[in-house]
Amino acid sequence: MFSRTFLKRSTFILNSVKYVTKAPKPEIPKNPLTSVYSANNQKANGTVYDRKPFKMSLQAGKTYSWCLCGKSKSQPLCDGTHKDIYLKISQKPIRFTVEETKEYWLCNCKQTKNRPFCDGTHKQKEIQEATTIRV
Numbered sequence: 001m002f003s004r005t006f007l008k009r010s011t012f013i014l015n016s017v018k019y020v021t022k023a024p025k026p027e028i029p030k031n032p033l034t035s036v037y038s039a040n041n042q043k044a045n046g047t048v049y050d051r052k053p054f055k056m057s058l059q060a061g062k063t064y065s066w067c068l069c070g071k072s073k074s075q076p077l078c079d080g081t082h083k084d085i086y087l088k089i090s091q092k093p094i095r096f097t098v099e100e101t102k103e104y105w106l107c108n109c110k111q112t113k114n115r116p117f118c119d120g121t122h123k124q125k126e127i128q129e130a131t132t133i134r135v
């Protein structure tokens, strides 16, 4: 049925595949300003804006404001919508910076435990099934 050469090659390929390892998980960055601003101590998360993170190029040393309430129209960053007294939003934006200029995955589900960076929380069933603000 199968030639001896075919079987030898197939066995070699299968044995090679056995030793392939997964790539290491990418390191999740930390916000160096976490202890500087009291807004980082807020317990409540905002409304789920999207079910996936947003990739954004950030400059080292520059200070950004990440939207926690989920109502900003310039996601994932704050546009000041939380200041509208009629919306009664209690969450304040999270000020953050990065130590290296490169692209980062910023949380857009607003449920991360490592604000403002995505930590994979958006993969949870409740968030994947949640109603989002983003259309």
Ligand code: FES
Pocket: 051, 052, 053, 054, 106, 107, 108, 109, 110, 111, 112, 117, 118, 119, 120, 121, 122, 123
């Ligand atoms: S987008 Fe919020 S944890 Fe990933």
